[in-house]
Every structure is written in C-alpha cells, then in structure tokens.
Amino acid sequence: MKGEKKEEEFVKVCPKCSSLDLKADLTMAFLGETSTLTCNGCGYTNTFFPEVEVGKVKDFMKR
Numbered sequence: 001m002k003g004e005k006k007e008e009e010f011v012k013v014c015p016k017c018s019s020l021d022l023k024a025d026l027t028m029a030f031l032g033e034t035s036t037l038t039c040n041g042c043g044y045t046n047t048f049f050p051e052v053e054v055g056k057v058k059d060f061m062k063r
C-alpha cells in the first residue's frame with residue numbers, strides 16, 4: 001500500500017486579480033535578496049503570492 005496518492009500541484013495566483021500570469025524578477029535573487037513576483041495582469045508586485053492547488057484555482061477565481 002504505497003504511492004497511490006496523487007501529489008497536488010500548487011500554483012501562485014495574484015491576490016488582486018486572480019491571474020496566474022506571474023513573472024519572477026530574478027534581479028533581486030541575483031543580489032541575494034528574496035526574488036519578487038510581478039503580475040502581468042495588473043502589475044501587482046510582492047515577494048509573497050498565495051499558492052492555490054491547481055484543482056482549486058477555479059474556486060479561488062469565483063470569489
């Protein structure tokens with residue numbers, strides 16, 4: 001009895017517009033800082049974006 005459980009994948013979503021279209025800014029990572037993410041949908045930038053299970057993205061967007 002092992003290995004039957006599916007691993008859920010997580011995606012980062014924009015808390016402002018629920019877009020999944022995010023891009024990582026690696027400039028800061030290069031400098032040894034926490035890398036920031038920018039939303040291509042609304043321009044929101046933060047070092048932390050909420051992660052949602054792939055299967056629950058649609059639920060997240062309904063709100």
Ligand SMILES: [Zn+2]
Binds near residue numbers: 014016017
């Ligand atoms: Zn956004």
